[in-house]
Amino acid sequence: MENKIIxxxxxxxxxxxxxxxxxxxxxxxxxxLFQGETITYQGHQIKLGPKAFYIDGQLTSEECQKNPxxxxxxxxxxxxxxxxxxxxxxxxxxxxxxxxIDNPDDAEIRIPKTGEGVPFGLEIHCEWLKMVGLTNHPxxxxxxxxxxxxxxxxxxxxxxxxxxxxxxTNNLTFGNYCNVDLFYPxxxxxxxxxxxxxxxxAQLIFSNGDKVMADNCHFxxxxxxxxxxxxxxxxxxxxxxxxxxDALNGCAVYLNCNFDFYSSKPFYNAPNTGAVFLNCDIxxxxxxxxxxxxxxxxxxxxxxxxxxxxxxxxxxxxxxxVEEKYYQYNVTLxxxxxxxxxxxxxxxxxxxxxxxxxxxxLNHNDSTIYxxxxxxxxxxxxxxxxxxxxxxxIENKHKINLSSIPTQLLISTSKTKIExxxxxxxxxTELKRFGNYESPLEDINWTVDDKYNSLVKLLPKEDGNCxxxxxxxNDETKTVVINANTKTGLxxxxxxxxxxxxxxxxxxxxxxxxxxxxxxLQLQYKLDMPYQDxxxxxxxxxxxxxDKNPIEVxxxxxxEPMRKYNLTKADEGWYIMASIKPKHLRCCAGNEFKVxxxxxxxxxxxxxxxxxxxxxxxxxxxxxxxxxIEGFWTVDCYKPQDTKEQNWKADNHKEAWYVGSGLNGAAxxxxxIQNTKGARIRxxxxxxxxxxxxxxLTAVPAKTAGQGFGSATDQYMDIGIKMDxxxxxxxxxxxxxxxxxxxxxxxxxxxxxNEIATxxxxxxxxxxxxxxxxxxxxxxxxxxxxxxxxxxxxxxNSKVKKKVYIDTAIKPNTxxxxxxxxxxxxxSGATLIKDLKVEWY
Numbered sequence: 115m116e117n118k119i120i121x122x123x124x125x126x127x128x129x130x131x132x133x134x135x136x137x138x139x140x141x142x143x144x145x146x147l148f149q150g151e152t153i154t155y156q157g158h159q160i161k162l163g164p165k166a167f168y169i170d171g172q173l174t175s176e177e178c179q180k181n182p183x184x185x186x187x188x189x190x191x192x193x194x195x196x197x198x199x200x201x202x203x204x205x206x207x208x209x210x211x212x213x214x215i216d217n218p219d220d221a222e223i224r225i226p227k228t229g230e231g232v233p234f235g236l237e238i239h240c241e242w243l244k245m246v247g248l249t250n251h252p253x254x255x256x257x258x259x260x261x262x263x264x265x266x267x268x269x270x271x272x273x274x275x276x277x278x279x280x281x282x283t284n285n286l287t288f289g290n291y292c293n294v295d296l297f298y299p300x301x302x303x304x305x306x307x308x309x310x311x312x313x314x315x316a317q318l319i320f321s322n323g324d325k326v327m328a329d330n331c332h333f334x335x336x337x338x339x340x341x342x343x344x345x346x347x348x349x350x351x352x353x354x355x356x357x358x359x360d361a362l363n364g365c366a367v368y369l370n371c372n373f374d375f376y377s378s379k380p381f382y383n384a385p386n387t388g389a390v391f392l393n394c395d396i397x398x399x400x401x402x403x404x405x406x407x408x409x410x411x412x413x414x415x416x417x418x419x420x421x422x423x424x425x426x427x428x429x430x431x432x433x434x435x436v437e438e439k440y441y442q443y444n445v446t447l448x449x450x451x452x453x454x455x456x457x458x459x460x461x462x463x464x465x466x467x468x469x470x471x472x473x474x475x476l477n478h479n480d481s482t483i484y485x486x487x488x489x490x491x492x493x494x495x496x497x498x499x500x501x502x503x504x505x506x507x508i509e510n511k512h513k514i515n516l517s518s519i520p521t522q523l524l525i526s527t528s529k530t531k532i533e534x535x536x537x538x539x540x541x542x543t544e545l546k547r548f549g550n551y552e553s554p555l556e557d558i559n560w561t562v563d564d565k566y567n568s569l570v571k572l573l574p575k576e577d578g579n580c581x582x583x584x585x586x587x588n589d590e591t592k593t594v595v596i597n598a599n600t601k602t603g604l605x606x607x608x609x610x611x612x613x614x615x616x617x618x619x620x621x622x623x624x625x626x627x628x629x630x631x632x633x634x635l636q637l638q639y640k641l642d643m644p645y646q647d648x649x650x651x652x653x654x655x656x657x658x659x660x661d662k663n664p665i666e667v668x669x670x671x672x673x674e675p676m677r678k679y680n681l682t683k684a685d686e687g688w689y690i691m692a693s694i695k696p697k698h699l700r701c702c703a704g705n706e707f708k709v710x711x712x713x714x715x716x717x718x719x720x721x722x723x724x725x726x727x728x729x730x731x732x733x734x735x736x737x738x739x740x741x742x743i744e745g746f747w748t749v750d751c752y753k754p755q756d757t758k759e760q761n762w763k764a765d766n767h768k769e770a771w772y773v774g775s776g777l778n779g780a781a782x783x784x785x786x787i788q789n790t791k792g793a794r795i796r797x798x799x800x801x802x803x804x805x806x807x808x809x810x811l812t813a814v815p816a817k818t819a820g821q822g823f824g825s826a827t828d829q830y831m832d833i834g835i836k837m838d839x840x841x842x843x844x845x846x847x848x849x850x851x852x853x854x855x856x857x858x859x860x861x862x863x864x865x866x867x868n869e870i871a872t873x874x875x876x877x878x879x880x881x882x883x884x885x886x887x888x889x890x891x892x893x894x895x896x897x898x899x900x901x902x903x904x905x906x907x908x909x910x911n912s913k914v915k916k917k918v919y920i921d922t923a924i925k926p927n928t929x930x931x932x933x934x935x936x937x938x939x940x941x942s943g944a945t946l947i948k949d950l951k952v953e954w955y
Contacts, residue, residue, distance in 0.1 A: 138170075138172075140170065140172065140248070141172060142211075142249075142254055143209070143248060143254065146209055146248050146249075148168065148170060153248075155207070155248050165203070166183065166207065167184070167185060167191050167194070167195075167207065168181075168183065168185070168207050168209070169184075169188060169213070170186060170208075170209035170211065171186050171209070172209070174186070188206075188215060188236070189215065189236055191206060192236060195238065195240045195243065196240075197241040197242065198240070198241060198242035198243060198280070199242050200280055202242075203242040203282075204243050204244065205244045206243070206244070206246065208245060208247050208248060208286065209248050209255070210248065210255050211255065211256075211304075212296065212301075212304040213255075213257050213258065214258050215235040215259050216259040216260075216261060216271075216273065218258075218259070218260045223268055224261055224267040225268045226268070231269055232269050232270055232272050232275075232317075233267050233268065233271050234272050234275045234320075235259045235261075235274060236274055236275070237274075237275040237276075238274065238275070238277065239277045241279055242278065242280035242281075243276065243278060243281050243282075244280075244282045245282070245284070246284045247285030248285070249285050250330075252285050252286055252287045252330055252332045253287050254300065256286075256287040256296070256298065257286060257288050257289070258291055258306075259290050259291070259292075260290065260291040260292045260296075260306065260308070260316075261290070261292055261309070261316065262292035262293065262309070262314040262315055262316030262317075262337075263316070263825050263826065263827060264825070264852075265292055265309050265310050265314050265853045266309060268759070268827075270315035271290075271292075271315075272320055273318050274288070274318065274319045275319075275320045275321075276320070276321050276323070277321070277322050277323065279324045279325055280325050281321055281323050281326045281327075281342070282326070282327040282328070282329075283328045284328075284331070285329075285331070286332070287331065287333075287334060288341070289318075289332070289333075289334035289335065290317065290318055291306060291308055291309075291335075292308060292309045292310065292335070293308050293309070293313050293314065293335070293337070294308050294334055294335065295307055295308050296308075311854070311856070312852065312853045312854050312855045312856045313358055313856030313857075314337060314825065314826060315338040315360075315825060316336065316337065317335070317343070318340045319341060319343070320340065320343050320344050321342040321343070321345040321348075322345070323345055324345070325496055325498070326342050326345040326348040327349045327350075327351070328341070328351070328353055329351045329353070330352045330353065331350075331353045331354075332355075333356070335357065336357060336361075336376060337357075337361070337856070338359075339356075339357040339361035341355065342366070345365070346365070346549065347549050348365060348367070349366065349367050349369065349499075350363075350366060350368045350371050351370055351499070352371065353368070353371045354372050354373075354374075355372075356373075356374045356376070357373075357375065357380055358375075358376045358377035358380075358856075359377050359379045359382070359408070360380075361380045361381070364382070364385055364411065365386060365389065365550075366389055366390075367390045367490065368390065368391050368392065368394055369393060369394075370392070370393050370394070372396070372397070373397065374397045374399060375396060375397065375399060376399050377400055378402075378403060378404050379405050379406070379431075380406060381406055381411060382407065382408050383410065383411045384413050385411070385412070386412065386522075387412055387521055387548045387550050388412025388413050389411075389414070390413075390414045390489060391413075391414065391415045391416065392417065392418075392484045393482075393484065394417075394418045394419070395419050395421065396420050398420060398421065398422035399422075400425075402424075402426050402427075403427045403429065404420075405430065405431055405432055406428075406430050406431070407430065408432075408942060410431065410434075410435065410437075410438045411430065411431065411438070412438075412439070412440070412522060413440050414441040414442070414474065415442045415443070415454065416443045416444065416471075416474050417443070417445075417475065417482075418442075418444075418446075419445075419447075420447040420448070421448060422447065422448065425447065428447065429454065429457065430455045430461060430462070433781065435460070435609070436595050436607045437461075437606075437608060439461055439463055439522075439523075439606060440454065440455065440461055440462055441462075441470070442454055442462060442463070442464060442465065443464070443466060443471055443474075463605050465603060468602065468603030469603055470519070470521070470602040470603035470604055471603075472485065472516055472602075473485060473519035473520075473521050474488075474489070476508070483501065483505075485505065485516060486498065486499050487499075487517055488517050489548040489549070491517060491518075492547075502517075518547060518553065519602065520556075520600075520602075521546065522545070522548075522604065523543060523544075523545055523546075523600060523606040524544040524545075524546065524606055525542070525596075525606045525607070526541075526543075527539060527541055527610070530609070530610060530611060531610070531612075531613060532582065532611075532613065533584065533614075533615060534585060534586045534612065534613060534614050535584075535615035536615065537584060538582060538584070539582040539584075539610065540581050541560075541579060541580045541581075541596065541598075542579045543555060543558050543580075543598055543606070545600075545604070555577065555578035556578070556600050556601065556602075557578075558578045558598050558600060560572050560596065560597070560598050561596075561597045561598075562596050562597065566592075566594045568587070569586045569588075569594050569612045570583065570594050570610075570612055571583040571585055572596070582610065584612045584613070586612045586614045588614055589699060590699055591613040591614070592611070593610070593611050595607055596608050596610060613700075615700075616701050617700055618701065619695075619696045619703065619704025619705075620641040620642050620643035620696050620698060621696075622642070622696065622707070623640040623641065623642050624640035625639065625709075626638065626639035626694055628690065628709055628710070628711040633680065633717075634678055634679060634681055635678070635679040635681065635692075636677060636678055636679075637678075637679070637692045637709070638677075641698075643698050645699055646699065648673040648697045648698050649675040649694050649695060649696050649703075650675070650694070651669070651670045651677065651693070651694050652666055652669045652676075652692065652693045652735075653666070653668040653669070653691070654667060654690070654692070655667055655685065655689070655691075655746075656689040656690070656691050656710065657688070658689060659689060659712060664691055665739060665743075665746060666735045668733045668734070669733055669735050670733070671732055671733065673699075674732075679692070682727065682745075683800050684745025684746070684799075684800050685715040685745070686716065687714050689710060689711065689714055689715075690715060691710045692708070692709055693708045694707050694708075695707075725799060725801075726953045727797075727952050728950065729747075729950060731947075731948060732784070734773055734786060735749070736749060736769045736770075736771045736773060737749065738766055738770060742798050742840060746797070747795055747796070748794075748796040748797070749771060749794075749795050750770055751764040751765055751766050751770040751791075751794065752792050752794045753792050753937075754792075754937060755870055756871060757937050759828065760828050760937075762791050762792070764790075764792045765791075769790075770793040771788060771789055771795065772786075772787055772789045773786055773787070774787065776944060777942050777944070778942055779814060779816050779817060779818040779884065779885040780814040780815065780816045780885060780944070780945070783886075783948060784946075785946040785947050785948035786946070786948070787944050788944045791937065791938070791940055793936050794933070794935045795933075795934050796834075796837070798839050798930075799930045799931070801930065803928040804836070804929060805928075805954070805955055806892075806893055806954075806955040807835060807836060807892070807930060807953060807954045808835075808890060808893075808955075809833060809891045809892075809952050810888070810891075810949070810950075811948070811951070812886050813883065813886075813887045813889055813946070814886050814887070814947075814948065815883060815884060815885065815945045816942050816943060816945070816946070817884070817943065819856070819857050819884075820855075820859065820884050820908060821855075821856055821857060821858070821859065822883045822938075823850070823938035823939065823943055824851075824938055824942075824943035825939075826850075826851045826852050826853045828850075829850065829937055829939065830938065831849045831850075831934065831938065831945060832846040832847065832871065832934070833846060833847045833932075833933070833934055834846040834866065834931070834932060834933025835891050835892075835893055835932060836927055836930060836931070837930075837931035837932060837933050838927070838929040839933070842866055843868065843927070844865075844866045844927070844931065844933070845863070845864065846864045846865075846866060846891075847862075847889070848861070848862045848864045848871065848873075849861055850862070852879075855879060855914060857881060858879045858880055860878065861877065861902060862875055862876070862877040862878070863875035863898055863922050865924070874898075874922055875922045878918055878920060879914045880902065880915045880916070880917070881908040881909070881916055882902055882903055882904040882908065882916060882917060883902070884904060884906065884908060886905070888904070890902075893924065896923055896924060896925070897921050897922070899919075899921045900918060900920045901919055902917065902918035903917045904916075904917075932952055934947065
C-alpha cells in the first residue's frame with residue numbers, strides 16, 4: 115500500500131512538471147499564456163491550427179518544434195501559410211517581441227531580384243491574411259528592419275511585400291530603423307541604434323491587395339515610409355505614422371490617426387480619388403511652410419487638427435492649379451480654424467453647408483458618424499467598421515442617399531487650346547465614388563466667371579457634358595477657367611486657352627538679309643503686320659556656302675526673336691546662316707526662310723591673350739550635338755562608367771537639356787536644366803594650348819533641403835576643367851549625394867583619366883548646395899581650387915561646412931575643355947544652371 119502511494123505521488127509530480135512545461139507566460143504581457151495547443155489571451159482561449167499560428171520570439175526552437183503551428187520568427191511562419199477567406203482568414207497571433215524581418219547583423223548588401231527595382235526583406239503571398247499583435251500597445255510587438263537605399267541595400271529596401279486581398283494588421287509596429295533608433299524598454303537588449311543619420315529611402319510594406327486594413331498600428335521610418343503602398347481600398351484606424359517626404363499611402367482612408375511630419379511633403383502624390391483624413395491629429399515638426407504633396411493630388415481633410423510651434427503656412431502643394439480640387443471641413447492649426455492653401459485659394463473647397471460632407475461625415479443622435487461605408491463599399495459592400503446598418507437606417511428614415519455618394523467630379527478634354535471661328539470643344543465629365551468607382555452622372559452646373567463671358571459660349575448637354583464655343587475677338591490668346599459643380603457641392607475646373615481667329619502668317623515686306631555691324635551680325639527683315647514680332651529665329655554655323663549639315667548654335671525663346679548674333683573667336687572662318695519662321699500672336703509660325711551671310715567670318719583684332727565666354731542661356735541651343743568641334747558646345751546624354759551599377763540608360767532620342775523654369779527650389783529661376791538622366795554638356799575652345807582657366811556658375815537645385823539629388827545612388831554633378839574632350843582626361847569638381855547626411859552633399863576634387871574619374875582630395879560635406887549656390891572651379895599654376903557658398907546661412911552640424919574651399923596640387927596640362935555632367939534624377943531632382951562663365955588666361 116505504501117509503495118502504491120509513493121508511485122501515485124511520483125506520477126502526479128511528473129504530470130505537474132509536464133503540465134507546467136506546456137504553460138508559458140509571456141514575460142512582457144502577463145495576460146498571454148501559451149499552453150502548447152492553445153493560447154489564452156485576455157481571458158479568451160484560442161486553439162492553434164492550420165489557419166491559426168502562434169509566434170513568440172521568446173520561445174526556443176525546441177519549444178516551437180513541439181507544435182507545427184508555433185514559431186519564434188515571422189519569416190519561418192511565413193513559409194507555412196495557406197490562403198484564408200473573408201469568413202475564415204489565415205491568422206498570425208504575434209506575442210510581444212522585436213522580430214527582425216531582415217537580419218540586421220548580416221553585412222551582405224541586399225539587392226533586387228533580377229528584373230525588379232526593389233529589394234525585399236520578406237515576400238508573402240496569402241489571401242485574407244490577418245496579423246494580430248497580442249497586446250493593446252503596438253510598440254510592444256515590432257516587425258523590424260534597418261536597411262535603406264545605399265545603407266545596407268542597393269535600391270529602396272522594403273521590409274515586406276505582401277500580396278493578396280483582405281490583409282489586416284492589428285496592434286503592431288512596422289519599423290524600418292535605418293534612420294531611427296529602435297527603443298524597446300521591455301528588454302533593453304533588443305534596443306538598436308539607427309544605421310545612419312542620413313535620411314534615405316527606407317520602406318515598410320508593399321501590398322497589391324484590396325480590402326486592406328490596419329488598426330492600432332504604428333508605422334515608423336522617415337523617407338518613403340510606404341504603409342501598404344499599392345493597395346486598393348485601404349483603411350487605417352487609430353494608427354500612428356512617422357515620416358518625412360514621399361511617405362504615405364495616397365489611396366487610403368485615415369480615421370482617428372495621428373502623424374508626425376518631419377518634412378514638408380508626406381505624399382509624393384495622392385492619385386485618383388486620393389486620400390481622406392477623418393478626425394486626425396498631425397504634428398508638424400518642421401519649420402516654415404508645410405505642404406502635403408509634391409505633385410497634383412486629391413486630398414480631403416475632415417475634423418483634422420494640425421499642431422506646430424514653428425509653422426508659417428500650410429498648403430496642399432507648392433504650386434496648386436485651379437484644375438486640382440482639395441476638400442476640407444473643420445480643419446484647425448493649434449486650435450484655430452484655417453483654410454489650407456489660403457495664399458491662392460484656387461483649389462480648396464470648403465464643405466461647410468454642402469451636402470457632399472455626408473459622403474464623409476454625418477451627425478446622428480447627437481454623435482458624429484464617419485461614413486466609411488460610403489467611402490469603402492466599392493462594388494461589393496465592404497463594411498469593415500460595421501456601420502452599414504446605421505447608414506441604412508438613416509437613409510430609410512430621411513429618404514436620402516448616404517451610401518453611394520460620389521466624392522470626385524472630373525473634367526476631361528481632348529484639347530487645351532481652341533481657335534475662334536474654327537474650333538469647338540466638348541468638355542466631358544465623370545463622377546467617381548471613393549476608390550475610383552464610376553458613378554452615374556448627376557445634373558452638372560456649368561459656369562464661367564463674368565470676365566470670361568466675351569471669350570466663350572457654354573452649351574451644356576443633357577448627358578452632363580458641355581460644348582465650348584470660342585468667341586475671342588481680341589488679338590491675344592486668353593486662358594479661360596470653366597467650372598462645373600454638382601448639387602452636392604463637388605467641383606471641377608478646366609483651363610482652356612482661347613485663341614482669336616488665326617490669320618495667315620505675315621509676309622515679308624523686306625526679305626531677310628544678314629549684315630555685319632562691328633562684332634555682331636544683324637538679321638534684318640520687315641513683316642507686313644500690325645502685331646509685335648514673335649518670329650522664330652535660329653542661327654547656324656556652316657563649313658561652306660552650300661553646307662548641307664549646318665550646326666545650330668543659338669535659338670529664339672520666349673516669343674522674343676533673336677535678330678542679333680554676337681560674333682566670337684569661335685566663329686572665325688565659318689559661314690553663318692539664320693532661319694526665320696514669321697509669326698505673331700495671332701498666327702502659327704510660317705514657312706521657314708533661310709539666309710546665309712556669304713562671307714566667312716573674320717574677327718578683327720582678336721584677343722589671343724585672354725578669352726572669356728558667358729553664354730546667354732536664354733538663346734542656348736539645346737539640340738543634341740555629339741561632335742567635339744573647336745568653338746562648339748557638345749550636347750548629349752551619357753552614362754559614365756562609375757554609374758554602371760545603376761539601372762538606367764543614356765537616352766539620346768530627345769534633347770538632354772532644356773532652357774526654362776525648374777521645379778520646387780528652382781521654380782522662380784530660368785536657366786539650363788537636365789531633361790534626361792545623364793545630361794552632359796562640353797565645350798572645346800578654339801586653340802591648341804591653354805594655361806590657367808576658371809569656371810563659375812550659380813547652381814539652383816530643385817531640392818531645397820540640401821541633399822541636392824534624388825538619392826545616394828551614384829547621383830552627382832561633375833564640373834570639369836582643363837579637359838581633353840577627345841580622351842576625357844582632365845580635372846573636375848564632383849558634387850554628390852551621400853548616405854552620411856540627408857541635408858548636405860559632398861564636394862570632392864577628381865582627376866579624369868580616359869573617362870574614369872578618381873578622387874584627388876578628401877570630400878567635404880556642405881549645406882550650401884541649395885538655391886542659389888555660387889560655385890567656382892579654377893586652375894591657377896599647379897593648383898586646383900574650388901569655392902562654393904550660399905548667401906543664405908543654412909544651419910548645419912559641426913561635420914557639415916557652410917562654405918566650401920578646397921585646393922589640391924595637380925599636374926598642369928595644356929587642355930582647355932570644360933564639362934558639366936549630371937547623373938541625378940530629372941524633374942524634382944534636377945539642378946538649374948545659370949550665370950555660367952568660362953575664362954581662359
